Amino acid sequence: MKISLGYLYLLLLWAFGSAATPIGTGSQAAVLENRTSANFTAIGDKLYYIEETLRVNWFRASNICRQLGGFLVNLASKEELQALSRQLHPARSYWLSLYDLAEPGVYASQANGRDAQFLSWSAGQPDNIGGVEHCIELWLSGSTFQMNDAQCEMPFHFVCESD
Structure with missing residues (x-):
């Protein structure tokens, strides 16, 4: 049975979950030490945490969101994308929960x-x-934020969602 490297990463992410790595080490720890579930903000009918300081790869972003009690944002509609986009910095890219690993x-x-x-x-x-390119980022394309496939190892900002 042939297993792709991307699929293996996904299995490891699932197997170890948020316990695999602490929320940060070194300079990342300093940036993240005050991040808690209280940092989530209501936008529409959902709660979001938008990381504007730290840029990390998709796997690390996923782990951080899980440690904060959420998950990488899972957009459900054009309306949700538009509401969230109004809160995003136009010069930054943000990881979403989507992948094709x-x-x-x-x-x-x-x-x-x-x-x-x-x-x-x-x-x-x-x-x-x-x-x-197997992970999905949200980036400003023209005048609107839209999706782009990118290398999962690239460092981007990210958006977490919480129930």
Whole structure:
């Protein structure tokens, strides 16, 4: 049985969960030490935490969200994207919960394991440049935030969601 490297990462993320790594070490710890579930803000009918200081890879962002009691944001609609976008910095990119690590071209949510219920791709995306873009970021494309596939190891800001 052949297992892709991306799928192996996902299995490790699931297996070790938030206990795998502490919320931060070194300079990351200083940035994150005051982050708690109290830092979540209501936008529409959901609670979000928008990380504007720290840039981390998709796996680390997922772990941080879980340690804060949430998960990487799982956008459900165009209306939710628009409401959240008003709170995002236009010069920054943000990790979402979506990935296609298990099956290329099939986007699922790390938050619930289900296929993506909402996608809003930037023009020409997803393009999986070099066959290594398997995690989804939200970036400003033109005048609106839209989705782009990117290498999971890239450092971006992130958005957590909580129930």
